[in-house]
Amino acid sequence: MDLHQIPTGFSRDLPQALPIDMDYLQQVMLTLLELPSPTGYTDQVVHWTCEELERLAVEYELTRRGAIRANIQGSRRAPDRAIVAHLDTIGAMVSGLKDNGRLVITPIGTWSSRFAEGARVTVYTDQGSRSGTIVPLLASGHAFDTAVDTQPVTWDQVELRLDEQVYSRTDLEMLGLAVGDFVAVDANPRVTPAGFIDSRHLDDKAGVACLLAAVKAVMDSGVVLPVDCHPLFTISEEVGVGASAVLHQDVAEMVAIDTAPQAPGQESIETRVTIGMRDSSGPFDWHLTRKLIALSQVNSIAHVRDVFRFYRCDAAAALEAGNDIRTAIVCFGTDATHGYERTHLHALEGVARLLSAYMQAPPVSSSDQRKLAQREDFNQQPMEEAGEHPDPGPEAATAQTEPYPEAWRNN
Structure with missing residues (x-):
């Protein structure tokens, strides 16, 4: 698990993570979850995030479509860094009006219609919002008997039922429903006494809350960062665009915050931070990833x-947009991703603590301030044969059994 030694090239002389205001993190998360923001319909959540950055006294600017580029000034401008989380979520869009008064929908982002069945939703029309429910075409066992158990799981097998007296296409048109209306799925969050968040x-939204909590910790502490840090909030990650056009040109390294699927064949756990080594697009930067691992080890972050x-x-x-930057990802372990998800406050605190340490750490390489480096000051990955297995010592055992001894011992 996390009994590995600090990666080669790093020492224990690394920044200490800052205390995280967990009441703040939880409240921000719950507020964000109540703000609908399917990709393409994110203005409201952008305005709220801008207001929160103002409350934290953090400067920011907006791109044309609403991605947020914030700035926390460090003692040096370059090579600077970015930390990115996305404000948009999965959702749906109206793709047809049916003669029975129901709506045909198509997904925004990649998710299964299995998790859409029974979801409470809000439809945003040009005349205002309407509530409803996504239901299977064969929704009642009293009417269709065992056929309800054998219908396929596809988006063609569901429809949107509005909470209105609509029984024809004409009724829908009279209410202002139209193809292209956005559909936001209600979050229905719940925080349990055991520290789980179901939503x-x-x-x-949990990743955004982690980033804002880490920013708050830095601002409250008054610590001077070694280089400028740019918290970024994107609005189109769920459709693959994400951070393609939001980066400052002098950013040399970027850490993404996202969810890590907990499932058979995966290492991720709901109660722990996950450091991704690669995703479907390829490996993350070796040096930046090992730096995050080293920071986790030094700070006993499970x-x-x-x-x-x-x-x-x-x-x-x-990267696909042509940015020559080092990238890595820090995640909170999550069960049933893109469905009715669940994570734990331990994982969220761990992510925020790790981000607070990363913001205080020096850049991966001083040569990154130049767009082109000389060979003599370019990084090297270790190639030598490993020695004897060292004793991990009591600190490693503590990191595994008591990941947050101060913050959680009495909770």
């Missing part, structure tokens, strides 16, 4: 490494 859209085979994040979009 839709933890991807990536973590695992994982590989994501059917998954991509903001980092992939940034």
Whole structure:
């Protein structure tokens, strides 16, 4: 698990993570979850995030479509860094009006209609919003008997039932319903006494809350960062665009925050931080990833490494857009991703603590301030044969059994 030694090239002389205001993190997360933001309908959540950055006294600017580029000034301008989370979520769009008064829908983002069945939703028309429910075409066993158990799981097998007296296409048109109306799925969040959070859209509202909590910790502490840090909030990650057009040109390294799937064949765990080694677009930067692992080790942040085979994040979009930057990903372990998701406050605190340490750490390489480096000051990955297995010592055992001894011992 996390009994590995600090990666080669790093020492224990690394920044200490800052205390995280967990009441703040939880409240921000719950507020964000109540703000609908399917990709393409994100203005409201952008305005709220801008207001929160103002409350934290953090400067920011907006791109044309609403991605947010914030700035925390460090003692040096370059090579600077970015940390990115996305404000958009999965959702749906009206693609047809049916003669029975129901709506045909198509997904926004990649998710199964299995998790859409029974979901409470809000439809945003040009005349205002309407509530409803996504139901299977064969929704009642009293009417269709065992056929309800054998219908396929596809988006062609569901329809949207409005909470209105509509029984024909004409009724829908009279209410202002039209093809292209956005459909937001209600989050229905719940925080349990055991510290679990059950909700839709933890991807990536929980990640945004972690980033804002880490920013708050830095601002409250008054610590001077070694280089400028740019918290970024993107609005189109779920459709693959993400951080393609939001980066400052002098950013040399970027850490994405996202969800890590907990499932058979995966290492991710709901209660721990996950450091991704690669996603479906390819490996993350070796040096930046090992730096995050070293920071986790030094700060006793319980973590695992994982590989994501059917998954991509903001980092992939940034690289595909032609940005020559180092990328890595820090995740909170999540069960049933893109469905009715569940994570744990331990994982969220761990992510925020790790981000607070990363913001205080020096850049991966001083040569990154130049767009082109000389060979003599370019990084090297270790190639030598490993020596004897060292004793991990009591600190490693403590990191595994008591990942947050101060913050959680009495909770």
